[in-house]
Amino acid sequence: MAILVTGGTGFIGSNFVLTWAKNTDEQVINLDKLTYAANPLTMVPLEGKPNYTFVHGDICDAALLQKVFAAHHPRAVVHFAAESHVDRSITGPEAFLRTNITGTYELLQAARTFYDGLKGDEREAFRFLHVSTDEVYGTLAPADPAFHENTPYAPNSPYAASKAASDHIVRAWHHTFGLPVLTTNCSNNYGPNQFPEKLIPLMIHNGLSGRPLPVYGDGLQVRDWLFVEDHCSAIRTVLEKGRLGETYNIGGCNQRTNMDVVKALCSLLDELAPDTNGESHSRLITHVTDRPGHDRRYAIDATKIETELEWKPAETFETGLRKTVQWYLDHQDWVHTITSGEYKRWIEQNYENRA
Numbered sequence: 589m590a591i592l593v594t595g596g597t598g599f600i601g602s603n604f605v606l607t608w609a610k611n612t613d614e615q616v617i618n619l620d621k622l623t624y625a626a627n628p629l630t631m632v633p634l635e636g637k638p639n640y641t642f643v644h645g646d647i648c649d650a651a652l653l654q655k656v657f658a659a660h661h662p663r664a665v666v667h668f669a670a671e672s673h674v675d676r677s678i679t680g681p682e683a684f685l686r687t688n689i690t691g692t693y694e695l696l697q698a699a700r701t702f703y704d705g706l707k708g709d710e711r712e713a714f715r716f717l718h719v720s721t722d723e724v725y726g727t728l729a730p731a732d733p734a735f736h737e738n739t740p741y742a743p744n745s746p747y748a749a750s751k752a753a754s755d756h757i758v759r760a761w762h763h764t765f766g767l768p769v770l771t772t773n774c775s776n777n778y779g780p781n782q783f784p785e786k787l788i789p790l791m792i793h794n795g796l797s798g799r800p801l802p803v804y805g806d807g808l809q810v811r812d813w814l815f816v817e818d819h820c821s822a823i824r825t826v827l828e829k830g831r832l833g834e835t836y837n838i839g840g841c842n843q844r845t846n847m848d849v850v851k852a853l854c855s856l857l858d859e860l861a862p863d864t865n866g867e868s869h870s871r872l873i874t875h876v877t878d879r880p881g882h883d884r885r886y887a888i889d890a891t892k893i894e895t896e897l898e899w900k901p902a903e904t905f906e907t908g909l910r911k912t913v914q915w916y917l918d919h920q921d922w923v924h925t926i927t928s929g930e931y932k933r934w935i936e937q938n939y940e941n942r943a
């Protein structure tokens with residue numbers, strides 16, 4: 589038995605694969621292109637583990653995908669691989685359309701060919717789980733109800749549009765070709781192994797180095813935050829018990845403004861890594877030019893997964909954030925391997941021209 593994970597060296601995929609390989613004997617195959625977002629240090633704990641196989645490759649490569657399915661005969665695909673950063677989708681949308689749309693299409697085609705050759709119990713058990721985002725639903729006004737599975741799609745950023753397209757393609761491959769798919773739409777994740785271009789690890793990294801903490805616009809945008817391990821447990825639950833063709837919203841019921849998040853991080857840094865000068869990290873908070881098309885509020889109604897599949901998150905925002913800050917403090921070597929070269933260029937490009 590084996591599962592095929594795409595993008596398993598990235599933030600959420602690596603948390604999923606590390607937990608999977610630790611807690612089961614089942615083979616996990618990680619197919620990853622190793623883009624800038626993948627840190628080679630992340631998978632070091634799995635080196636030499638007999639139930640872990642790494643395949644370096646691109647989900648747009650149809651011939652490679654065919655070989656991987658034939659060689660490993662997976663019982664399930666868990667599809668994380670994507671370009672995932674909204675700001676990068678604004679400065680360079682093409683990679684998002686390629687990986688998130690064409691890549692998902694190629695993966696579905698390879699899965700479909702493989703599935704068509706299966707018989708009996710193997711065919712009955714096969715699953716294709718597509719990992720997606722709440723950003724496909726667009727933005728909410730302060731009093732709007734949270735996103736539920738029937739909220740109309742209204743993606744606003746190139747990232748969200750590319751994920752929305754991939755969700756629709758996955759849906760069509762179920763309805764037209766009978767591929768046994770499941771889709772999850774999750775809110776903002778945080779936790780270990782997140783690349784420090786996203787809000788929480790960027791603020792921790794900048795705070796520790798005494799650099800400005802760049803808050804876009806007024807900082808009153810709202811996100812629903814979920815600890816990454818809770819997202820992984822939800823994915824395992826959907827894989828095991830989800831109804832074919834259904835979508836499941838996943839969220840932490842933790843709506844916070846960006847300012848709330850940054851202030852909470854400053855308090856944790858003040859406690860766990862106090863500045864030698866005795867000043868609070870909050871002195872570093874700097875409002876900068878807003879993101880174009882910035883979605884104002886996301887909120888998730890997770891009633892369906894909670895009632896139908898009996899999933900609930902284990903962490904509160906406070907416990908998860910503390911664990912996250914502690915993880916970054918304990919893994920400064922992990923951060924330092926990626927905060928040179930390409931990362932420096934990105935930071936210059938994204939922040940230099942913000943007033």
Ligand code: NAD
Nearest residue numbers: 595597598599600621622623625626646647669670672777
């Ligand atoms: P990430 O950017 O940290 O990691 C993406 C991984 O995919 C990297 O390891 C990268 O090397 C790999 N990859 C990129 N292009 C590839 C290609 N063409 N072929 C093979 N591998 C490729 O992303 P993440 O934050 O871990 O997100 C994983 C998935 O979860 C994405 O599909 C994203 O849309 C979704 N999601 C993320 C969040 C979040 O808050 N981060 C929330 C909801 C959903």
Ligand code: TYD
Nearest residue numbers: 674776785786787788790802803804809846
């Ligand atoms: P991000 O982590 O990029 O996730 P997403 O855009 O997918 O929600 O950003 C989270 C929020 O934080 C979002 O409202 C943008 C904001 N933000 C900042 O204010 N400053 C920053 O430097 C970054 C990276 C994000």
